[in-house]
Every structure is written in C-alpha cells, then in structure tokens.
Amino acid sequence: MTKAMIGVLYSNEVLRLIRSRKLKVMLALMFLPVLVYFFSHESITEYSTKAFQISLQVTFSNYMVSFWASVIGQLMVIILMSELLASEIDRGTMRLLLTKPIRKSEILFGKFFAGMTGLAVIFGVPYLILHVYMVLLYKRGFGGFTATIGDVLFALGVTLLVLGTLGAFSMFLSVMLSRPLYASLASFGVIFVAQFILPQLPFFDDPERFTLNYQLGVLLKKGFTLHTGLDAYKGDPTTSALFFGAVMLLSLIFALIGLYRREYGG
Numbered sequence: 001m002t003k004a005m006i007g008v009l010y011s012n013e014v015l016r017l018i019r020s021r022k023l024k025v026m027l028a029l030m031f032l033p034v035l036v037y038f039f040s041h042e043s044i045t046e047y048s049t050k051a052f053q054i055s056l057q058v059t060f061s062n063y064m065v066s067f068w069a070s071v072i073g074q075l076m077v078i079i080l081m082s083e084l085l086a087s088e089i090d091r092g093t094m095r096l097l098l099t100k101p102i103r104k105s106e107i108l109f110g111k112f113f114a115g116m117t118g119l120a121v122i123f124g125v126p127y128l129i130l131h132v133y134m135v136l137l138y139k140r141g142f143g144g145f146t147a148t149i150g151d152v153l154f155a156l157g158v159t160l161l162v163l164g165t166l167g168a169f170s171m172f173l174s175v176m177l178s179r180p181l182y183a184s185l186a187s188f189g190v191i192f193v194a195q196f197i198l199p200q201l202p203f204f205d206d207p208e209r210f211t212l213n214y215q216l217g218v219l220l221k222k223g224f225t226l227h228t229g230l231d232a233y234k235g236d237p238t239t240s241a242l243f244f245g246a247v248m249l250l251s252l253i254f255a256l257i258g259l260y261r262r263e264y265g266g
Contacts, residue, residue, distance in 0.1 A: 030073075056148050074188075079184050084115050173190075
C-alpha cells in the first residue's frame with residue numbers, strides 16, 4: 001500500500017511541476033545558451049565524427065560552467081526544490097498527507113525524486129535540442145547522434161548530481177524554515193557566502209575550487225576526455241562525486257529528521 005501511495009505522490013507532484021508556469025519559465029530560460037549557439041557558432045570546416053565530438057564537449061562544458069550551472073541555474077534549482085516541502089507545511093496540507101497510509105520518509109523521497117525529475121526536464125530538454133542541432137550542423141546523422149548521446153547523458157548526470165545536491169540542501173532548509181521564500185533566500189545566502197565570501201579570506205589556496213562551477217569542471221573532465229581545456233580544473237572527479245553524493249544524502253537525512261521533529265497539529 002505504501003509503495004502505491006509514494007508512486008501516486010511522485011506522479012502527482014511531477015504532473016503538477018510539468019503543468020506549472022514556474023517550470024515553463026525556467027525551461028525557457030535554460031534555452032538561452034541554445035539560442036546563443038544558434039546565432040554565434042563558428043563556421044564548420046571539419047565534418048568528421050571526431051571533430052563533432054570535440055566541438056560538442058567544448059560547447060557543453062563551456063555553457064554548463066558559464067550558464068546552466070552558474071548562479072542562474074543554482075537560483076532556479078533553489079526556488080524549485082525549496083517549494084516542494086515548505087509549501088505543504090506552510091499551507092497546512094502536510095497534515096492531510098499524514099492522514100494517508102504514507103510515511104514521512106516516503107513523502108520526502110517522493111518529493112525529492114519528483115523535483116529531480118523536474119530538473120531533468122529543465123536541463124535535459126535544452127541539452128537534447130542543442131545535441132540534435134549540432135548533429136545536423138556537422139551532418140553526422142543518426143550515427144553521430146548515437147556516438148555522442150553518451151556525452152550528453154553524462155553532462156546531464158553531472159548537472160543533476162551537482163544541482164541536485166544544492167536542491168537537497170534547499171529542501172533541508174525548507175523543512176527548518178517552513179516557508180518557500182525564506183528557504184530560498186536562506187539557501188541562496190548560504191551558497192553565496194560559501195562560494196563568494198569564504199574564498200576571499202586569506203586562509204585558502206586556490207579558492208576558486210570551492211565554487212560549484214569549478215567542481216562541475218572537475219567532474220566533467222572524467223567523461224569529456226576530448227576537451228583538453230578541462231585539464232585546468234585541478235581535482236579528482238571521483239572525490240568530487242563522492243563529496244556531492246555525501247552532502248546530498250546528509251541533507252536528505254537532516255530534512256527527514258526535521259520532518260519527524262515537527263508538529264503538524266491543527
């Protein structure tokens with residue numbers, strides 16, 4: 001019964017997100033790098049599959065670091081994920097959920113995976129459109145598509161790992177603060193301090209490594225082996241992946257503890 005309930009909660013939340021105006025606006029905003037590439041890409045002089053793969057890795061890594069996972073992308077993730085639990089608590093509808101045969105852990109993970117599905121749509125659709133356009137641009141056809149789809153899925157996976165960690169942290173703060181706006185502001189404040197204030201202190205070497213954008217570059221070099229520019233990002237991709245995975249898990253655990261410690265009386 002509980003598995004059926006969490007499935008219903010997940011599917012309902014995904015449908016709500018997909019139908020929401022907020023997600024549509026975010027999706028439109030994430031198309032900006034695609035439009036930029038439409039009008040600014042260099043003329044093609046080499047149409048081989050290798051040249052196409054190199055161009056794809058360079059293009060995706062540049063746009064991911066400079067836009068998709070930059071402050072704009074981070075802010076959108078915070079806004080989307082902060083609202084998932086805090087809106088239920090703020091409106092008092094969490095009490096209604098708890099009258100059903102579903103545990104708080106199932107509510108948390110159902111909401112989290114629904115939010116991650118929303119992020120996969122927001123980032124995955126522009127990634128796929130840009131990929132298809134580049135296949136056509138380099139005249140690589142279906143063979144070129146299949147040869148590079150792994151790179152696109154890898155880029156999406158890295159995006160979801162990094163920004164999903166930020167989203168899980170935002171959900172934790174949303175449980176503590178109960179209101180989406182407060183949770184969004186607090187999450188962005190913490191991220192801003194961590195990325196832009198702390199590295200300015202004279203205690204850190206190579207302070208840029210503390211930013212999400214830098215760690216994104218570290219993770220990308222694990223799979224984007226043809227883009228030699230990623231060598232500038234010093235660090236071990238496996239260590240970075242374990243760090244983000246651990247922070248995501250801890251954020252969800254603390255969010256769950258917060259859910260169990262809260263009172264949801266009338």
